[in-house]
Amino acid sequence: MSSATVGNSGKFSxxxxxxxxxxxxxxxxxxxxxYAAFFVAGLMAMLMRTELATVGPTITDNPTTxxxxxxxxxxxxxxxxxxxxxxxxxxxxxxxxxxxxxxVAFPRLNAFSVWLFWMAIILALLTFVIPDPPDIMWTGYPxxxxxxxxxxxxxxxTVLLLGFSSITGGINLITTIVRMRAPGVTxxxxxxxxxxxxxxxxxxxxxxxxxxxxxxxxxxxxxxxxNFFNAAMxxxxxxxxxxxxxxxxxxxxxxxxxxxxxxxxxVSTFSKNRIFIYKGAxxxxxxxxxxxxxxxxxxxxxxxxxxxxLVTIQVFTTLLISVPVGILMISLVGTLYKGxxxxxxxxxxxxxFMFLFLxxxxxGIPNAMSAIYLHVHGTQWITAHFHYVMAxxxxxxxxxGTYFIWPKLTGKMxxxxxxxxxxxxxxxxxxxxxxxxxYLGYLGMPRRYYDYAQFPQFQPLxxxxxxxxxLIFVAGLVILFSWLHSLFKGEKAPDNPxxxxxxxxxxxxxxxxxxxFKEPVTLPADWDPYDYSKK
Amino acid sequence: xxKSYLKRLSYLLFAPLLFVSVASAETGNAIPVPHEGxxxxxxxxxxxxxxxxxxxxxxxxxxxxxxxxxNPNDIGEAKxxxxxxxxxxVLIPAFVFIADDVYLGVKNMKHYLEFRRxxxxxxTVSVDAYMWxxxxxxxxxxxxxxxxxxxxxxxxKVNLTSRDVVHTLYIPDMRTKWDALPGKxxxxxxxxxxxxxxxxxxxxxxxxxxxxxHGKIIVMPEKEFAKWVEENKPKPQLQEPAPAKAPAQxxxxxxxxxxxx
Ligand code: HEM
Ligand SMILES: [Cu+2]
Numbered sequence: 157m158s159s160a161t162v163g164n165s166g167k168f169s170x171x172x173x174x175x176x177x178x179x180x181x182x183x184x185x186x187x188x189x190x191y192a193a194f195f196v197a198g199l200m201a202m203l204m205r206t207e208l209a210t211v212g213p214t215i216t217d218n219p220t221t222x223x224x225x226x227x228x229x230x231x232x233x234x235x236x237x238x239x240x241x242x243x244x245x246x247x248x249x250x251x252x253x254x255x256x257x258x259x260v261a262f263p264r265l266n267a268f269s270v271w272l273f274w275m276a277i278i279l280a281l282l283t284f285v286i287p288d289p290p291d292i293m294w295t296g297y298p299x300x301x302x303x304x305x306x307x308x309x310x311x312x313x314t315v316l317l318l319g320f321s322s323i324t325g326g327i328n329l330i331t332t333i334v335r336m337r338a339p340g341v342t343x344x345x346x347x348x349x350x351x352x353x354x355x356x357x358x359x360x361x362x363x364x365x366x367x368x369x370x371x372x373x374x375x376x377x378x379x380x381x382x383n384f385f386n387a388a389m390x391x392x393x394x395x396x397x398x399x400x401x402x403x404x405x406x407x408x409x410x411x412x413x414x415x416x417x418x419x420x421x422x423v424s425t426f427s428k429n430r431i432f433i434y435k436g437a438x439x440x441x442x443x444x445x446x447x448x449x450x451x452x453x454x455x456x457x458x459x460x461x462x463x464x465x466l467v468t469i470q471v472f473t474t475l476l477i478s479v480p481v482g483i484l485m486i487s488l489v490g491t492l493y494k495g496x497x498x499x500x501x502x503x504x505x506x507x508x509f510m511f512l513f514l515x516x517x518x519x520g521i522p523n524a525m526s527a528i529y530l531h532v533h534g535t536q537w538i539t540a541h542f543h544y545v546m547a548x549x550x551x552x553x554x555x556x557g558t559y560f561i562w563p564k565l566t567g568k569m570x571x572x573x574x575x576x577x578x579x580x581x582x583x584x585x586x587x588x589x590x591x592x593x594x595y596l597g598y599l600g601m602p603r604r605y606y607d608y609a610q611f612p613q614f615q616p617l618x619x620x621x622x623x624x625x626x627l628i629f630v631a632g633l634v635i636l637f638s639w640l641h642s643l644f645k646g647e648k649a650p651d652n653p654x655x656x657x658x659x660x661x662x663x664x665x666x667x668x669x670x671x672x673f674k675e676p677v678t679l680p681a682d683w684d685p686y687d688y689s690k691k
Numbered sequence: 692x693x694k695s696y697l698k699r700l701s702y703l704l705f706a707p708l709l710f711v712s713v714a715s716a717e718t719g720n721a722i723p724v725p726h727e728g729x730x731x732x733x734x735x736x737x738x739x740x741x742x743x744x745x746x747x748x749x750x751x752x753x754x755x756x757x758x759x760x761x762n763p764n765d766i767g768e769a770k771x772x773x774x775x776x777x778x779x780x781v782l783i784p785a786f787v788f789i790a791d792d793v794y795l796g797v798k799n800m801k802h803y804l805e806f807r808r809x810x811x812x813x814x815t816v817s818v819d820a821y822m823w824x825x826x827x828x829x830x831x832x833x834x835x836x837x838x839x840x841x842x843x844x845x846x847x848k849v850n851l852t853s854r855d856v857v858h859t860l861y862i863p864d865m866r867t868k869w870d871a872l873p874g875k876x877x878x879x880x881x882x883x884x885x886x887x888x889x890x891x892x893x894x895x896x897x898x899x900x901x902x903x904x905h906g907k908i909i910v911m912p913e914k915e916f917a918k919w920v921e922e923n924k925p926k927p928q929l930q931e932p933a934p935a936k937a938p939a940q941x942x943x944x945x946x947x948x949x950x951x952x
Contacts, residue, residue, distance in 0.1 A: 219899050293896050299873060300856040300898055387874025393857055394872060427758065429767025435774075436781035459859065460870050461877055464807070471799060475792035479785050486784055489747075492754040496765035510751050518740040525795060527732060527802035531866040534859060534894030600863025602894040605902035610890050688766040 164670045177263035178670050179248045184565070185270045186244035187558075189277050193236035194551075195632075196281070200229040202629055208605075209622040211612050219606040223291040224306075226604060228283055230294035231311065233547065235318045236280055239407065240273055241554045242414040243322065243360065247329050247353045249561060253660035253668065254347045254685075256338025256677035261331040265324050272321035279314045286310065293604065295400060296371065298385035298393050302378045309379065312371040319364045326357040338659070340679030347658050347685050348424075348431055351438050352417030355446040356410045363450065367403035370396055397460055401453035409449045411546060413442060415553035416484055419506045422560050423488060425656045426503035427495025428688040437487035444480030452477060458529040467526055474524035481517060485510075500654075501575030505556025508583050509549055516545025519594060537597025540590045548586045555582075555635060562639070563653045564660065567667045568646030574638035578631055585627035592621055658685035722846050724882045725806045729866035732802050739795070806867055809880035813848035814841065820851065820858035820871040823900035825891070833923045837906030842916040843886050851877040859895040862908060870895055883910040 162175040173181060203225050207214045216222060248266065252259055260266050283289045290311045292301040301308050333354050337346075373396070376382040383389035385396050424431055431437060454462055454470035489510060497503070519541040522528040532538060555578075562570055596617050601608065608614055652661040663677055758767075772780075816839065817828045827835045841847045851860055853871035861868035865881035883889075892905035911919065 219902070223896075223899070223901075291898070295896075297857055297896070300896070303856065304898065387872075392872075392874065394875075427767050428765070430769045430771065432769065433772060433777045433780045436777045440781045440785070459868055461872050461875055468800065468803075471803075472792070472796050475796050476789065478792060479788045482784055482788050483781055485747075486780065489751050489754065490780075491769075492751070492758055494769040495754075495758045495767040496760045497755060497758050498760045507751075507755060511748065514744055514747055514751075518744050521740055521795070522733070522736045525732075525736070525799035525803075527729060527799050527806060528736065530803075530806055530868055531729060531733075531863070533868065534861065535863075600861075600890075602861065602892060602902070604896045607902045609903070610892055610905040 175267070177259070177267045179252050179260045179263065179266060180565075180668060180672075182266050182270045183245050183249035186240050186248060186273065189270075189274055190237050190241035190245055193232045193277060193280070194241075197229045197232040197237060198629065198632060200225040200232075202625065204229065205622040205625040208608075209615075209619050211609055211615050212607060220291050220306075222606040223293070223604075224283065224289045227290050227293055227311075228280070231314070232280055234294060234407070234411075235315060236277055238411045238546070238550055238554075239318070239322065242411055242418075242550070243329075243353065243356060244270065244273060244325060246349075246414060246418060246554075246557055246561075247325070247357075249565065250347075250349055250660060251329055251332055251353065252336070253564075253664060253672060254350055254658055255333065255336060255341050256659050256663065256673065256679075257332060257336040258671045258673065260328050261336055262328050265328050269321045269325040269328065272317050272324070276314050276317035276321065279310065279317065283310060295404075296374060297400075298374060298377060298396050299387075301374055302385060309375050312375045315371045316368060319368050322360055323364055326361045330354065330357050330361070338677035338679065340677075340681070340683055341659070345684055347417075348420035348434070348437065348442075349414070349417035351442050352413040352420075355442050356413040359406050359413075359446055359449050360410050363403045363406040366399050367407075370399040370403070373399075394457075394460055394462070397457055398453070398462070401456045402450070405453040405456060406449040408546060409445050411550050412481075413445060415509075415550040416488070418553045418557040418560070419488060419509055420491070421656075421658070422502045422506045422556060423491045424686050425560075425654050426500060426506070427492055427497045428655065429491055429493075429495035430686045430688075432487050432490030432493060433483075434487070434686070437484055441480050441484035441487060444483070445477070448473065448477055448480065455524055455529070458526050459533050471524060471526050475521070477524075478517070478521065485513070485517070500559075501570070501572060501579060502556045502560035504576060504579045505552045505559065508579065509552040509556070512544055512552060512583075512586065513549040515591075516541060516543075516549055520545055531600075532597060534602055535597040536593055536601045536603055539603045540593035540597055543586075543590050543593070548590065552582075558639075560654075562642065563649030564664070564666055564668070566643060566646070567649050568642045569649045569653065570638055570642040570646060574634065574641060578635040578638055581627060581631035581634060585624055585631050588624035589621055589628060592617055592624075596621070655688070657688055657690075722810050722844075722882055723805050724884050725802070726864065726866040726881065728802045728805055732798065735798075736795070739791070806879075809848040809878065810846045813846040813880055815848045815850060816841075817850045817852070818860060818871070819854055820860065820893070820904075821854040822856060822898055823893070823904040825860065825904075825906055829920065831920050832925045833920055835923075839891065839906065839908045840916060840919060841883050841908065841910055842913045843883055843910050844913070846880055846882050848878060848880040851879065856897050857895045858893050858897050858904065860891060861894045862889055862891045864889040868894060883908070886910050886912060 162172055162177060164172060164176075164178060173185070176182060203215065204222065207216060207222055248260070286307060288305050288307050290308055291306040292304060292308060292311060296308065296311055301311075333350060373382070373384045377385050383391045385391045385393045387393065420431060451473045452470055454466055455474045458467055523532060523538065523541060559570060559575055562568070596614060599614065601611055601614055608618075649666050651664065651666045654661065656662070659677060663673055815830060818839070819826045819828070824837050825839075827839050849860065851869055851871045853873045855873065857873070858871040859868050860871060860879065862881060865883070867879055867881055869877050869879040871877060887910050889908040889910070890905060891908050893901060897904065
């Protein structure tokens with residue numbers, strides 16, 4: 157069941173790529189799709205930032221145009237970039253290699269997942285050509301999303317395709333992890349990444365159906381005359397808000413956990429050091445996060461009219477999320493202790509993460525508090541907080557992780573100077589953008605504003621933020637250039653350039669052939685993916 | 692499981708909060724100024740998180756510098772940890788975090804309840820949000836649009852409704868907001884303790900002119916306010932009284948024809 161059904165002739169063939177069932181090629185397809193979504197959604201961000209540089213119209217005088225950019229930016233960044241990059245691209249690439257499997261459990265299902273993903277990307281891009289594109293924000297709250305002339309069905313079907321893709325991917329990778337570990341790869345010795353991605357998929361399997369229900373009810377209301385969310389007929393818009401966040405908050409951990417997993421691999425490898433409190437990180441950190449993921453959604457709805465007792469309970473559950481996440485951070489940073497740290501590009505990104513995520517996590521604590529929330533909800537404080545904690549933090553994992561597996565994936569080394577230059581530009585750019593942005597939110601600047609005539613005093617700060625955001629774009633181009641440069645000019649990569657100890661580096665050629673390992677993996681009893689004392 | 696059972700369970704679990712709310716309710720009968728309370732809470736929060744942030748950042752920087760690689764062939768020297776020390780590293784931080792969380796959470800509740808318990812003697816106005824503006828009705832019958840005038844020093848309760856989609860009434864200077872949800876009666880209150888002008892604006896995306904949905908709150912001396920009300924009150928009708936079978940709509944009713952165009 158594991159060998160590829162479509163061959164790999166060694167030469168470039170589009171046919172072989174489209175119909176591939178090799179998990180590594182599927183991973184590359186995910187990678188290209190999710191980076192494409194990142195790029196287009198990033199362009200939207202630049203357009204929005206430019207628009208916000210002045211009070212009044214700057215580059216468009218039609219607010220709806222701006223709202224479509226914002227809709228696309230939010231929706232694509234989350235469901236077409238972050239989730240597929242972390243659970244499609246990295247998970248597909250790493251999981252079989254790290255556990256010593258020849259492929260995933262269901263290679264054809266895997267190909268199907270990536271096809272669904274590409275269909276969703278195409279559907280999402282059609283936003284820019286259809287007559288009435290969705291202008292409903294990625295949250296799609298009714299009654300607006302039901303009343304608008306914008307095409308809500310595009311939103312629903314994009315979300316559904318990605319949801320299905322995610323569920324088939326989840327079934328596949330969970331089965332792979334449970335059933336296909338090479339003898340010797342026991343639960344007690346799994347790579348952190350595997351634990352993280354396993355938990356992420358479990359969360360995803362449990363909660364994606366909520367999102368599916370919410371968006372289906374939306375189009376039933378809009379096109380088929382049901383009244384789930386129509387107050388005049390006894391429905392309630394609040395119902396949608398609750399169902400939507402019942403998925404969309406856990407989705408944050410679907411993003412966080414695999415990103416953390418990648419960073420654990422990077423930090424351990426470049427410190428040549430064991431994971432600090434490995435068991436604590438797995439059982440308290442990863443599993444604690446998984447267990448609590450579903451009990452905090454109301455903190456998005458603190459002014460929406462949910463019962464007070466529910467809001468109160470979730471103030472506490474939300475604050476308590478700091479426990480497992482804090483333990484993961486202690487473990488990650490603790491891994492530096494007594495290490496031997498080498499600052500190659502992937503490690504720089506991991507270090508960047510430690511600081512960006514710190515700011516993001518700490519600015520989340522006030523948001524959990526229902527009194528503070530009354531002021532900051534719906535302002536740029538919230539958007540700045542989640543760009544820190546999710547958007548840019550997880551992007552450090554995705555880009556850093558890409559540099560990390562680049563040699564294995566492509567067989568080429570990248571240029572270290574270009575890599576580092578990209579990182580520094582990125583790090584300075586995001587802080588100059590999102591730190592003042594936090595302050596702007598504290599001052600009361602609402603989110604999702606095309607214009608801010610009522611707050612003309614914010615213009616200088618807005619301008620500074622806009623210029624800083626251009627720096628992020630430049631960083632993105634440098635990063636892209638470093639990868640293209642490597643593809644065409646890079647030196648040939650050795651099998652294990654970083655001296656890592658896990659199976660994906662020690663037991664495979666670079667790049668790994670179809671079927672991954674020349675012979676079935678056998679491991680000595682004292683094998684440990686984080687033991688750097690052996691050679 | 693029925694709701695009231697859940698409710699009682701939650702009260703039991705969060706008994707300390709109840710204590711705080713009772714305690715705070717007992718402290719005098721001066722009108723609270725919630726936005727000042729908010730500023731205090733915020734300051735404390737900032738001290739708390741900046742302190743944690745600095746400690747964490749310094750430890751990280753220290754580790755990064757101290758353990759940088761000196762020779763190309765060096766490896767890390769951390770030993771496998773005993774179960775006991777792992778437990779220690781998990782449980783001790785967990786207790787510290789839990790303690791801080793509960794402390795902050797309980798403190799938060801006091802302020803939250805202040806924001807959510809309008810004083811008895813509040814001056815109550817009705818605000819009906821729509822795409823894209825706020826219609827305001829005063830108890831004396833005055834009607835305005837996007838301009839809420841209030842007397843200084845008197846707690847103001849706003850009864851909030853929406854005519855079409857979800858909106859929010861947000862008053863940054865008063866540190867408060869609440870959603871206007873179709874089909875539901877919502878409220879918020881604030882204490883305009885100084886004369887001046889404040890922005891009120893929408894923070895729940897509501898379509899094309901979302902960012903244009905804003906107005907002014909004008910806090911006036913009591914006398915001037917009374918005069919303004921007097922001048923703008925609907926004049927008693929000169930013709931016959933309105934037919935009895937069409938009474939004025941009670942303010943609480945939602946005047947929506949349903950969520951559809
Ligand atoms: C790195 C450069 C980025 C810039 C300059 C940027 C800029 C922006 C801007 C200007 C907004 C609109 C804020 C508002 O007024 O509501 C926004 C919203 C948003 N961004 Fe980003 N963004 C970036 C990256 C990302 C990434 C990587 C993600 C990935 C998750 C992301 C997710 C979102 C989401 C979910 C929203 C909210 C959309 C909504 O309100 O519906 N952004 N971003
Ligand atoms: Cu509005």
